[in-house]
Amino acid sequence: MSDLHTEHVLLTPGPTPIHPRAMRALTRSMLGHMDPEVFALNREIQADLRVMYGTEPEAFTALLAGTGSLGMEAGFANLVESGDEVLVCANGSFGRRMAEMAARYGAKVRLVTAPLGEAIKPQDVAAHLNDDVQMVAVVHGETSTGVLNPVPEIAELVRQSGALFTVDAVTTAGMEPFKMQEWGVDYAYTGAQKCLSAPPGLAPVAVSERAFARFSARRSPTPLWYCDLGGLRDYWIEHTYHHTVPVNLHFAFHAALRAALEEGLENRQRRVREMGRVITRTLEPLGFSHYVRKPEDRLPTVLALRLPEGFDDAGVRKALREREISVTGGLGPTAGVIWRLGLMGESARPQPYRRLMTELADLLGEPDLVERYESILKEETRELVTF
Numbered sequence: 367m368s369d370l371h372t373e374h375v376l377l378t379p380g381p382t383p384i385h386p387r388a389m390r391a392l393t394r395s396m397l398g399h400m401d402p403e404v405f406a407l408n409r410e411i412q413a414d415l416r417v418m419y420g421t422e423p424e425a426f427t428a429l430l431a432g433t434g435s436l437g438m439e440a441g442f443a444n445l446v447e448s449g450d451e452v453l454v455c456a457n458g459s460f461g462r463r464m465a466e467m468a469a470r471y472g473a474k475v476r477l478v479t480a481p482l483g484e485a486i487k488p489q490d491v492a493a494h495l496n497d498d499v500q501m502v503a504v505v506h507g508e509t510s511t512g513v514l515n516p517v518p519e520i521a522e523l524v525r526q527s528g529a530l531f532t533v534d535a536v537t538t539a540g541m542e543p544f545k546m547q548e549w550g551v552d553y554a555y556t557g558a559q560k561c562l563s564a565p566p567g568l569a570p571v572a573v574s575e576r577a578f579a580r581f582s583a584r585r586s587p588t589p590l591w592y593c594d595l596g597g598l599r600d601y602w603i604e605h606t607y608h609h610t611v612p613v614n615l616h617f618a619f620h621a622a623l624r625a626a627l628e629e630g631l632e633n634r635q636r637r638v639r640e641m642g643r644v645i646t647r648t649l650e651p652l653g654f655s656h657y658v659r660k661p662e663d664r665l666p667t668v669l670a671l672r673l674p675e676g677f678d679d680a681g682v683r684k685a686l687r688e689r690e691i692s693v694t695g696g697l698g699p700t701a702g703v704i705w706r707l708g709l710m711g712e713s714a715r716p717q718p719y720r721r722l723m724t725e726l727a728d729l730l731g732e733p734d735l736v737e738r739y740e741s742i743l744k745e746e747t748r749e750l751v752t753f
Protein backbone atom coordinates (compact mmCIF):
# COMPACT_ATOMS: atom_id res chain seq x y z
CA MET A 367 0.00 0.00 0.00
CA SER A 368 1.21 3.50 -0.78
CA ASP A 369 1.93 6.21 1.77
CA LEU A 370 -0.98 8.15 0.29
CA HIS A 371 -3.41 5.51 1.43
CA THR A 372 -6.15 7.28 3.38
CA GLU A 373 -7.55 6.12 6.65
CA HIS A 374 -9.98 3.30 6.11
CA VAL A 375 -13.63 4.10 6.87
CA LEU A 376 -15.39 1.18 8.49
CA LEU A 377 -19.18 1.55 8.36
CA THR A 378 -20.00 -2.11 8.95
CA PRO A 379 -22.22 -3.50 11.73
CA GLY A 380 -19.05 -4.67 13.51
CA PRO A 381 -16.17 -4.50 13.83
CA THR A 382 -16.16 -0.75 14.47
CA PRO A 383 -13.28 1.76 14.23
CA ILE A 384 -11.04 1.44 17.28
CA HIS A 385 -11.33 4.34 19.73
CA PRO A 386 -8.13 6.45 19.69
CA ARG A 387 -7.67 5.94 23.44
CA ALA A 388 -7.95 2.17 23.00
CA MET A 389 -5.46 2.32 20.14
CA ARG A 390 -2.95 4.13 22.35
CA ALA A 391 -3.51 1.67 25.21
CA LEU A 392 -2.60 -1.19 22.87
CA THR A 393 0.95 0.11 22.71
CA ARG A 394 1.53 -0.10 26.49
CA SER A 395 4.36 -2.43 27.38
CA MET A 396 3.28 -5.95 28.12
CA LEU A 397 2.65 -7.13 31.67
CA GLY A 398 2.05 -10.63 33.00
CA HIS A 399 -1.50 -11.89 33.41
CA MET A 400 -0.80 -12.42 37.16
CA ASP A 401 0.71 -8.95 37.67
CA PRO A 402 -0.88 -6.90 40.49
CA GLU A 403 -1.32 -3.97 38.11
CA VAL A 404 -3.30 -6.18 35.73
CA PHE A 405 -5.50 -7.41 38.58
CA ALA A 406 -6.14 -3.78 39.57
CA LEU A 407 -7.05 -2.92 35.96
CA ASN A 408 -9.30 -6.00 35.77
CA ARG A 409 -11.12 -4.86 38.91
CA GLU A 410 -11.83 -1.50 37.26
CA ILE A 411 -13.08 -3.26 34.15
CA GLN A 412 -15.40 -5.40 36.28
CA ALA A 413 -16.80 -2.31 38.06
CA ASP A 414 -17.26 -0.42 34.78
CA LEU A 415 -19.02 -3.42 33.23
CA ARG A 416 -21.50 -3.44 36.14
CA VAL A 417 -22.31 0.18 35.26
CA MET A 418 -22.57 -0.53 31.53
CA TYR A 419 -24.92 -3.50 32.02
CA GLY A 420 -26.81 -1.97 34.97
CA THR A 421 -26.28 -5.01 37.18
CA GLU A 422 -26.89 -5.64 40.87
CA PRO A 423 -23.81 -4.62 42.93
CA GLU A 424 -22.58 -8.19 43.42
CA ALA A 425 -23.07 -9.47 39.87
CA PHE A 426 -20.09 -11.30 38.41
CA THR A 427 -18.58 -9.56 35.40
CA ALA A 428 -15.55 -10.59 33.36
CA LEU A 429 -13.96 -10.62 29.94
CA LEU A 430 -13.81 -13.92 28.05
CA ALA A 431 -10.85 -14.37 25.74
CA GLY A 432 -12.78 -14.67 22.49
CA THR A 433 -15.36 -12.80 20.42
CA GLY A 434 -19.06 -12.22 21.05
CA SER A 435 -19.90 -15.75 19.95
CA LEU A 436 -17.84 -17.10 22.84
CA GLY A 437 -19.93 -14.96 25.18
CA MET A 438 -23.00 -16.58 23.63
CA GLU A 439 -21.60 -20.09 23.87
CA ALA A 440 -20.38 -19.67 27.47
CA GLY A 441 -23.91 -18.78 28.58
CA PHE A 442 -25.37 -22.03 27.29
CA ALA A 443 -22.34 -24.09 28.34
CA ASN A 444 -22.51 -22.93 31.96
CA LEU A 445 -26.24 -22.48 32.51
CA VAL A 446 -27.83 -25.27 30.46
CA GLU A 447 -27.68 -28.99 31.18
CA SER A 448 -28.60 -31.87 28.95
CA GLY A 449 -32.37 -32.21 28.74
CA ASP A 450 -33.19 -28.64 29.84
CA GLU A 451 -35.94 -26.86 27.95
CA VAL A 452 -34.73 -23.62 26.41
CA LEU A 453 -36.99 -21.15 24.62
CA VAL A 454 -35.03 -19.22 21.99
CA CYS A 455 -36.44 -16.12 20.29
CA ALA A 456 -35.08 -16.36 16.76
CA ASN A 457 -35.96 -13.67 14.23
CA GLY A 458 -32.63 -13.52 12.46
CA SER A 459 -29.30 -15.24 12.04
CA PHE A 460 -27.95 -14.52 15.56
CA GLY A 461 -31.12 -15.85 17.18
CA ARG A 462 -30.70 -19.01 15.11
CA ARG A 463 -27.05 -19.23 16.21
CA MET A 464 -28.28 -19.18 19.83
CA ALA A 465 -30.69 -22.03 19.11
CA GLU A 466 -27.95 -24.09 17.48
CA MET A 467 -25.58 -23.60 20.40
CA ALA A 468 -28.23 -24.41 23.03
CA ALA A 469 -28.98 -27.64 21.15
CA ARG A 470 -25.29 -28.61 21.08
CA TYR A 471 -25.21 -28.37 24.87
CA GLY A 472 -28.10 -30.80 25.06
CA ALA A 473 -31.04 -28.42 25.42
CA LYS A 474 -34.49 -29.24 24.09
CA VAL A 475 -34.94 -26.07 22.08
CA ARG A 476 -38.24 -24.43 21.30
CA LEU A 477 -38.31 -21.47 18.94
CA VAL A 478 -40.34 -18.30 18.97
CA THR A 479 -40.01 -16.65 15.58
CA ALA A 480 -41.20 -13.54 13.76
CA PRO A 481 -41.32 -12.59 10.08
CA LEU A 482 -38.07 -11.16 8.70
CA GLY A 483 -37.70 -7.48 9.61
CA GLU A 484 -40.17 -7.70 12.51
CA ALA A 485 -39.62 -7.91 16.27
CA ILE A 486 -40.52 -10.88 18.47
CA LYS A 487 -44.00 -10.41 19.97
CA PRO A 488 -44.14 -10.74 23.77
CA GLN A 489 -47.48 -12.58 23.48
CA ASP A 490 -45.77 -15.25 21.35
CA VAL A 491 -43.20 -15.72 24.12
CA ALA A 492 -46.03 -15.92 26.68
CA ALA A 493 -47.76 -18.59 24.61
CA HIS A 494 -44.66 -20.84 24.77
CA LEU A 495 -43.64 -20.26 28.39
CA ASN A 496 -44.49 -22.83 31.02
CA ASP A 497 -42.98 -24.20 34.25
CA ASP A 498 -40.76 -26.66 32.35
CA VAL A 499 -38.77 -23.92 30.58
CA GLN A 500 -35.43 -23.42 32.35
CA MET A 501 -34.10 -20.62 30.16
CA VAL A 502 -35.38 -18.01 27.73
CA ALA A 503 -32.83 -16.53 25.32
CA VAL A 504 -33.21 -13.52 23.05
CA VAL A 505 -31.05 -11.28 20.89
CA HIS A 506 -31.68 -7.66 21.93
CA GLY A 507 -30.66 -6.10 18.61
CA GLU A 508 -30.70 -8.51 15.64
CA THR A 509 -27.80 -7.35 13.46
CA SER A 510 -28.87 -9.38 10.44
CA THR A 511 -32.08 -7.35 9.97
CA GLY A 512 -31.69 -4.19 12.08
CA VAL A 513 -34.51 -5.21 14.42
CA LEU A 514 -34.74 -4.32 18.13
CA ASN A 515 -36.54 -6.96 20.19
CA PRO A 516 -38.72 -5.80 23.13
CA VAL A 517 -36.45 -7.12 25.90
CA PRO A 518 -38.09 -5.24 28.83
CA GLU A 519 -41.54 -6.66 27.91
CA ILE A 520 -40.17 -10.19 27.41
CA ALA A 521 -38.25 -9.84 30.70
CA GLU A 522 -41.48 -9.17 32.55
CA LEU A 523 -42.92 -12.48 31.33
CA VAL A 524 -39.75 -14.43 32.07
CA ARG A 525 -39.58 -13.00 35.61
CA GLN A 526 -43.04 -14.39 36.35
CA SER A 527 -42.05 -17.82 35.01
CA GLY A 528 -38.88 -18.26 37.08
CA ALA A 529 -36.75 -19.28 34.05
CA LEU A 530 -33.25 -17.85 33.59
CA PHE A 531 -33.10 -15.01 31.08
CA THR A 532 -30.16 -14.75 28.66
CA VAL A 533 -29.82 -11.65 26.49
CA ASP A 534 -27.45 -11.08 23.58
CA ALA A 535 -26.47 -7.44 24.14
CA VAL A 536 -23.88 -7.32 21.34
CA THR A 537 -25.43 -4.43 19.41
CA THR A 538 -26.90 -2.65 22.43
CA ALA A 539 -24.82 -2.69 25.63
CA GLY A 540 -22.74 0.47 25.87
CA MET A 541 -24.89 2.35 23.36
CA GLU A 542 -28.55 1.60 24.09
CA PRO A 543 -30.42 1.37 27.41
CA PHE A 544 -29.54 -1.93 29.12
CA LYS A 545 -30.82 -2.56 32.65
CA MET A 546 -29.82 -6.00 33.74
CA GLN A 547 -31.00 -5.74 37.35
CA GLU A 548 -34.18 -3.76 36.69
CA TRP A 549 -35.27 -6.07 33.87
CA GLY A 550 -34.15 -9.27 35.61
CA VAL A 551 -31.59 -10.43 33.04
CA ASP A 552 -29.45 -13.34 34.31
CA TYR A 553 -26.77 -13.55 31.66
CA ALA A 554 -25.68 -10.91 29.15
CA TYR A 555 -22.74 -10.65 26.79
CA THR A 556 -21.33 -8.47 24.04
CA GLY A 557 -18.22 -8.28 21.86
CA ALA A 558 -15.46 -5.71 22.44
CA GLN A 559 -15.46 -4.71 18.76
CA LYS A 560 -19.10 -3.63 18.55
CA CYS A 561 -20.57 -0.77 20.63
CA LEU A 562 -17.37 -0.12 22.59
CA SER A 563 -15.00 0.26 19.64
CA ALA A 564 -12.25 -1.85 21.21
CA PRO A 565 -10.26 -4.45 19.23
CA PRO A 566 -11.99 -7.80 18.60
CA GLY A 567 -11.05 -10.74 20.81
CA LEU A 568 -12.87 -10.13 24.08
CA ALA A 569 -16.41 -10.94 25.19
CA PRO A 570 -17.53 -8.89 28.21
CA VAL A 571 -20.11 -10.89 30.19
CA ALA A 572 -22.33 -10.28 33.23
CA VAL A 573 -23.88 -13.02 35.36
CA SER A 574 -26.61 -12.46 37.96
CA GLU A 575 -26.25 -13.96 41.44
CA ARG A 576 -29.22 -16.18 40.67
CA ALA A 577 -27.55 -17.52 37.52
CA PHE A 578 -24.29 -18.10 39.37
CA ALA A 579 -26.19 -20.10 41.99
CA ARG A 580 -27.79 -22.15 39.20
CA PHE A 581 -24.32 -22.81 37.77
CA SER A 582 -23.00 -23.87 41.20
CA ALA A 583 -25.84 -26.38 41.55
CA ARG A 584 -25.08 -28.14 38.23
CA ARG A 585 -25.36 -31.93 38.22
CA SER A 586 -22.24 -32.21 36.04
CA PRO A 587 -19.39 -29.82 35.17
CA THR A 588 -19.72 -27.65 32.08
CA PRO A 589 -18.24 -29.32 28.98
CA LEU A 590 -16.56 -25.98 28.10
CA TRP A 591 -13.57 -25.96 30.48
CA TYR A 592 -12.12 -22.73 29.07
CA CYS A 593 -15.12 -20.63 30.10
CA ASP A 594 -16.15 -22.53 33.24
CA LEU A 595 -17.66 -19.85 35.49
CA GLY A 596 -15.87 -21.36 38.50
CA GLY A 597 -12.52 -21.16 36.73
CA LEU A 598 -13.23 -17.60 35.64
CA ARG A 599 -14.13 -16.67 39.19
CA ASP A 600 -10.83 -18.16 40.38
CA TYR A 601 -8.93 -15.77 38.13
CA TRP A 602 -11.14 -12.65 38.30
CA ILE A 603 -11.96 -12.79 42.03
CA GLU A 604 -9.46 -15.10 43.72
CA HIS A 605 -6.55 -14.07 41.47
CA THR A 606 -5.33 -17.59 40.86
CA TYR A 607 -4.19 -18.87 37.47
CA HIS A 608 -6.79 -20.25 35.06
CA HIS A 609 -5.51 -19.33 31.59
CA THR A 610 -3.34 -16.53 30.19
CA VAL A 611 -5.66 -13.63 29.50
CA PRO A 612 -4.80 -11.35 26.50
CA VAL A 613 -3.41 -8.55 28.67
CA ASN A 614 -2.88 -6.03 25.85
CA LEU A 615 -6.51 -6.44 24.78
CA HIS A 616 -7.51 -5.80 28.40
CA PHE A 617 -5.54 -2.51 28.29
CA ALA A 618 -7.37 -1.40 25.15
CA PHE A 619 -10.75 -2.57 26.41
CA HIS A 620 -10.30 -0.74 29.71
CA ALA A 621 -9.57 2.51 27.84
CA ALA A 622 -12.51 2.09 25.45
CA LEU A 623 -15.01 1.32 28.22
CA ARG A 624 -13.75 4.25 30.33
CA ALA A 625 -14.15 6.55 27.31
CA ALA A 626 -17.73 5.31 26.82
CA LEU A 627 -18.68 5.88 30.46
CA GLU A 628 -17.02 9.30 30.47
CA GLU A 629 -18.99 10.30 27.39
CA GLY A 630 -22.11 9.07 29.20
CA LEU A 631 -24.46 6.32 28.08
CA GLU A 632 -27.32 8.81 27.50
CA ASN A 633 -25.11 10.96 25.28
CA ARG A 634 -24.18 7.87 23.28
CA GLN A 635 -27.85 6.95 22.84
CA ARG A 636 -28.55 10.46 21.57
CA ARG A 637 -25.56 10.40 19.21
CA VAL A 638 -26.74 7.16 17.55
CA ARG A 639 -30.26 8.45 17.02
CA GLU A 640 -29.10 11.77 15.63
CA MET A 641 -26.71 10.15 13.17
CA GLY A 642 -29.40 7.65 12.13
CA ARG A 643 -31.82 10.46 11.31
CA VAL A 644 -29.16 12.46 9.44
CA ILE A 645 -28.16 9.50 7.25
CA THR A 646 -31.74 8.42 6.53
CA ARG A 647 -32.92 11.93 5.66
CA THR A 648 -29.88 12.48 3.44
CA LEU A 649 -30.40 9.26 1.48
CA GLU A 650 -34.22 9.27 1.29
CA PRO A 651 -34.37 11.56 -1.79
CA LEU A 652 -32.26 8.93 -3.64
CA GLY A 653 -34.91 6.28 -2.93
CA PHE A 654 -33.47 4.67 0.21
CA SER A 655 -36.07 3.84 2.87
CA HIS A 656 -36.30 2.11 6.25
CA TYR A 657 -36.31 -1.68 5.87
CA VAL A 658 -37.94 -2.22 9.29
CA ARG A 659 -41.49 -0.98 8.89
CA LYS A 660 -42.46 -0.19 12.49
CA PRO A 661 -40.42 2.63 14.05
CA GLU A 662 -40.45 0.93 17.48
CA ASP A 663 -38.90 -2.23 15.96
CA ARG A 664 -35.88 -0.35 14.55
CA LEU A 665 -32.48 -1.00 16.10
CA PRO A 666 -30.74 2.42 16.29
CA THR A 667 -27.20 0.96 16.17
CA VAL A 668 -27.64 -0.94 12.88
CA LEU A 669 -29.46 1.17 10.31
CA ALA A 670 -31.10 -1.17 7.79
CA LEU A 671 -32.01 0.76 4.66
CA ARG A 672 -33.86 -0.69 1.68
CA LEU A 673 -32.01 0.13 -1.54
CA PRO A 674 -33.60 2.14 -4.35
CA GLU A 675 -35.18 0.23 -7.26
CA GLY A 676 -32.47 -1.00 -9.67
CA PHE A 677 -29.59 0.06 -7.39
CA ASP A 678 -26.30 -1.71 -8.22
CA ASP A 679 -25.62 -2.97 -4.68
CA ALA A 680 -22.52 -5.09 -5.36
CA GLY A 681 -21.05 -2.62 -7.87
CA VAL A 682 -21.42 0.42 -5.63
CA ARG A 683 -20.05 -1.34 -2.56
CA LYS A 684 -17.08 -2.61 -4.56
CA ALA A 685 -16.38 0.91 -5.83
CA LEU A 686 -16.66 2.25 -2.28
CA ARG A 687 -14.23 -0.40 -1.05
CA GLU A 688 -11.74 0.73 -3.70
CA ARG A 689 -12.02 4.17 -2.09
CA GLU A 690 -11.36 2.70 1.39
CA ILE A 691 -14.97 2.63 2.59
CA SER A 692 -16.56 -0.60 3.84
CA VAL A 693 -20.35 -0.87 3.71
CA THR A 694 -22.26 -4.09 4.45
CA GLY A 695 -25.19 -5.39 2.44
CA GLY A 696 -27.96 -7.76 3.47
CA LEU A 697 -27.66 -11.40 4.51
CA GLY A 698 -29.42 -14.35 2.83
CA PRO A 699 -32.92 -13.19 1.86
CA THR A 700 -32.02 -9.50 2.25
CA ALA A 701 -28.85 -9.70 0.10
CA GLY A 702 -29.11 -7.11 -2.68
CA VAL A 703 -32.18 -5.62 -0.94
CA ILE A 704 -30.71 -3.65 1.97
CA TRP A 705 -27.61 -1.98 3.35
CA ARG A 706 -26.82 -2.36 7.03
CA LEU A 707 -25.02 0.80 8.13
CA GLY A 708 -23.17 0.49 11.40
CA LEU A 709 -23.81 3.14 14.06
CA MET A 710 -22.11 1.38 16.93
CA GLY A 711 -19.36 3.05 18.93
CA GLU A 712 -17.09 5.31 16.89
CA SER A 713 -19.00 4.75 13.62
CA ALA A 714 -21.81 6.99 14.88
CA ARG A 715 -19.85 10.16 14.09
CA PRO A 716 -20.31 12.80 11.38
CA GLN A 717 -16.84 12.34 9.86
CA PRO A 718 -17.01 8.72 8.61
CA TYR A 719 -20.45 9.28 7.07
CA ARG A 720 -19.24 12.52 5.48
CA ARG A 721 -16.70 10.35 3.64
CA LEU A 722 -19.47 7.99 2.54
CA MET A 723 -21.65 10.85 1.25
CA THR A 724 -18.71 12.44 -0.57
CA GLU A 725 -17.86 9.24 -2.41
CA LEU A 726 -21.52 8.34 -3.09
CA ALA A 727 -22.11 11.82 -4.53
CA ASP A 728 -19.33 11.13 -7.00
CA LEU A 729 -20.22 7.51 -7.80
CA LEU A 730 -23.95 8.15 -8.24
CA GLY A 731 -23.63 11.58 -9.89
CA GLU A 732 -25.53 13.29 -7.06
CA PRO A 733 -23.60 16.53 -6.44
CA ASP A 734 -26.14 17.84 -3.89
CA LEU A 735 -25.68 14.93 -1.53
CA VAL A 736 -22.86 16.38 0.56
CA GLU A 737 -24.50 19.77 1.00
CA ARG A 738 -27.75 18.10 2.02
CA TYR A 739 -25.83 15.97 4.52
CA GLU A 740 -24.16 19.01 6.06
CA SER A 741 -27.36 20.99 6.40
CA ILE A 742 -29.34 18.08 7.90
CA LEU A 743 -26.41 17.41 10.22
CA LYS A 744 -26.61 21.00 11.51
CA GLU A 745 -30.35 20.62 12.07
CA GLU A 746 -30.25 17.27 13.83
CA THR A 747 -27.12 17.31 15.94
CA ARG A 748 -26.10 19.12 19.05
CA GLU A 749 -22.45 19.30 20.06
CA LEU A 750 -21.36 16.08 18.43
CA VAL A 751 -17.71 15.30 19.04
CA THR A 752 -16.18 15.43 15.60
CA PHE A 753 -12.81 13.85 15.30
Ligand SMILES: *Cc1c(COP(=O)(O)O)cnc(C)c1O
Nearest residue numbers: 380433434435460507509536557
Ligand atom coordinates in the same frame (compact mmCIF):
# COMPACT_ATOMS: atom_id res chain seq x y z
C1 LIG B 1 -21.54 -9.75 15.97
C2 LIG B 1 -22.65 -10.41 16.74
C3 LIG B 1 -22.45 -11.63 17.43
C4 LIG B 1 -21.22 -12.46 17.31
O1 LIG B 1 -20.11 -11.81 17.65
P1 LIG B 1 -18.66 -12.23 17.06
O2 LIG B 1 -17.81 -11.24 17.75
O3 LIG B 1 -18.72 -12.10 15.58
O4 LIG B 1 -18.38 -13.62 17.50
C5 LIG B 1 -23.50 -12.12 18.18
N1 LIG B 1 -24.68 -11.48 18.26
C6 LIG B 1 -24.91 -10.35 17.59
C7 LIG B 1 -26.25 -9.70 17.71
C8 LIG B 1 -23.91 -9.77 16.81
O5 LIG B 1 -24.14 -8.62 16.14
